[in-house]
Amino acid sequence: MPSLPSLGLRSRNGRARTPHRTQTPLSASVVDCAVYVDGRRLPGTWTHDEAVEEVRERGSGFVWIGLHEPTAAQINGIAETFGLHELAVEDAVHAHQRPKLERYDSTLFMVLKTVRYLATELRSAADDLVETGELMVFAGRDFVITVRHGRYSGLATVRGRLEADPEQLALGPSAVLHGIADHVVDTYLEVTEAFQEDIDEIEAEVFAPRTKIDAPQIYLMKREAMELKRAVMPLTKPLQRLAEGYLPMVPDEVRSYFRDVEDHLAKVSEQVGSFDELLTTLVDATLAKITLQQNTDMRKISAWVAIISTPTMIAGIYGMNFDQMPEVHWKFGYPLVLLVMLLACVVLFHIFRRNKWL
Numbered sequence: 001m002p003s004l005p006s007l008g009l010r011s012r013n014g015r016a017r018t019p020h021r022t023q024t025p026l027s028a029s030v031v032d033c034a035v036y037v038d039g040r041r042l043p044g045t046w047t048h049d050e051a052v053e054e055v056r057e058r059g060s061g062f063v064w065i066g067l068h069e070p071t072a073a074q075i076n077g078i079a080e081t082f083g084l085h086e087l088a089v090e091d092a093v094h095a096h097q098r099p100k101l102e103r104y105d106s107t108l109f110m111v112l113k114t115v116r117y118l119a120t121e122l123r124s125a126a127d128d129l130v131e132t133g134e135l136m137v138f139a140g141r142d143f144v145i146t147v148r149h150g151r152y153s154g155l156a157t158v159r160g161r162l163e164a165d166p167e168q169l170a171l172g173p174s175a176v177l178h179g180i181a182d183h184v185v186d187t188y189l190e191v192t193e194a195f196q197e198d199i200d201e202i203e204a205e206v207f208a209p210r211t212k213i214d215a216p217q218i219y220l221m222k223r224e225a226m227e228l229k230r231a232v233m234p235l236t237k238p239l240q241r242l243a244e245g246y247l248p249m250v251p252d253e254v255r256s257y258f259r260d261v262e263d264h265l266a267k268v269s270e271q272v273g274s275f276d277e278l279l280t281t282l283v284d285a286t287l288a289k290i291t292l293q294q295n296t297d298m299r300k301i302s303a304w305v306a307i308i309s310t311p312t313m314i315a316g317i318y319g320m321n322f323d324q325m326p327e328v329h330w331k332f333g334y335p336l337v338l339l340v341m342l343l344a345c346v347v348l349f350h351i352f353r354r355n356k357w358l
Contacts, residue, residue, distance in 0.1 A: 029070035031148075032159065037061035039166030048078050055142050062173050063143040066155060070147060082143055083107070092136040095149040099231070101238030108139040108249065110177065110238060112184045113231035114150060117194040129198075129224040130191065132231055137180055139173040141249065146180065158183045174254040181239065182261050188232055188268040195221075195228070196271065199278060206285050215286050222279040229272050232265070239265055303352040310348060311341035 035042040035051045037060055046054070051063040065078065072093050079089045085104035091097050097111045114133040133150020146155055158179050162169045169175055202218060205211050242250055243258040250258070314337060318325065326333075352358045 029067045029074045031066040031068050033063070033065045034159075035061060035063055036169055039168070039170030041163055048081055052081060052143060061142065062176075064159070064173075064176060065143070065145045066159075067145065067147045069149050075147075078145065082138070082140065082145065084138055084145070085109070088136075088138065092138075092147040095134045095136075097134065097136075099235040099238060101241055106141060106249065108137070108177070110137045110139070110181075111135070112137070112181065112235060114184055115187060115191050115228060115231050117191040129195075129221065130227050132227065135180060135184065137177055139177050139249070142173070144173040144176045155180065155183070171251065171254055174250045175257075177242075177250075178254055178257045178261065181242075181258070182264075185235075185261050185264045185268065188228075189264065191228065192268055192271045192275075195225070195275060199275065199282075203278070203282060206282050206289065215283075215290065218279060218282050218286055222276070222283065225272065225275040225279055229276065232268055232272050235265060236262075236269065299357045303348075303357040307345050307348045307352070310344040314341055314344075 030048075033046045033048055033051055035046060035054050037055075037058060042054070042061075046063075048063070048065055051065070055061045055063055067075065067078075070093065072089075075089060075093060078084070079086075083105075084107065088102065088104060088107075088109040091109070091111065099113050100111050102109045112135045114135055116131045116133075118129060118131055131150070133148065135149075135155075136147040138145040138147075148155065162176060162179050168179075198221065202221070206218075239258060239262040243255055243262050318337060330336075349358065
C-alpha cells in the first residue's frame, strides 16, 4: 500500500492534510468513530487520527470515539493522540472503578456504573439479579471518548438520540456527557421499578398465611440491593459538580440538563435506600415466621406424643405381668382397658384441639 504522502491525501473539506509519521489503524475495539460539526455527523469512515485532524483544521466540531473493552495496546495510540492522562487510561483499561469525576488539565474523566436487572433470566439459576458494567468518558474541548465494559452498556441509542437532535449535539462534548449520564440514570429508574415489583411480590408472600417462604431469595435480593446501591450512591457528587458550575468546560446551557439528571438520581437514591430497609424488615419477618412455624410444628408433635404416650403407659403397666393387678382375671377387663385408652386419647385430642395445638 502506498504511503500517505504519495497518495496526496486531502481532508474532507478539500484542504491538503499534513502527513503523520505514524498512521494508527482503526482499532478492533473501536465501535464507532465520528466527527460532528454544528451538531451534524460528517459522512465517511474515520480513523481517530483523521477525525481529530479534521476537527482541528476546521476549528469547530468534535470527535466522538466509542471503545469496547480495549486493551492497553489498543488504547495507547488514541491516548497519545488526544493527550489522555496515563492514570485515567489505566482506570479505563482495567475497569472495576467506583463512579467518580476527575479533571486532568482540560480533560474530564468520568466513570459511571451501568446496571441491568435480570430477574427473569436468573431466578431459576439462583444467581445475580443485577448485572453491572462500567462506562468511562473522556471529554475534552474537541473530543469525547467512551470506553465500555460489560455486555449491557451499549451507547447506540444515546448516539442515535443525540444525532436526531443537532441543536443539542451542537453544544459540544459536554452535551454528549450529559446524554450518557441521562441514559445511565434512566436505566437506574427502570431497574428500581423492576426491583420494587419483585419486592412487593415477596412482601405479599411473606405476610400471607400458609405460604412457603423462600428465605434465600430475600437474602439474594438484599445482596443485589447493596450492589445497586454501590452503583448509584457514589454518582451523586460527580453530578453535583457538573450541575453547579465547578467545571468551566461545561457551559451554562448544559448545566441545567445535569441538574435534571441529578434530580432523577436523587429519586433513585431514595428508592435504593428504602430497598435496603424494606428487605431487612422482610428478612426479620421471614425469620419470625419460620420460628413461629417451627414452634407450631413442635406443639403438634408434643400433642401427638402426649396422646400416644397415654395408651403406651397403660399398656406398659399391664405388660409387667403381675398377678395382683386390677381386673386382670375379670372377663371384661381387657375391653375396659381398651376403652379407657380410647377415652383418654379422645379427651386429650379435644383438649389440644381446643387450645389450638392441633
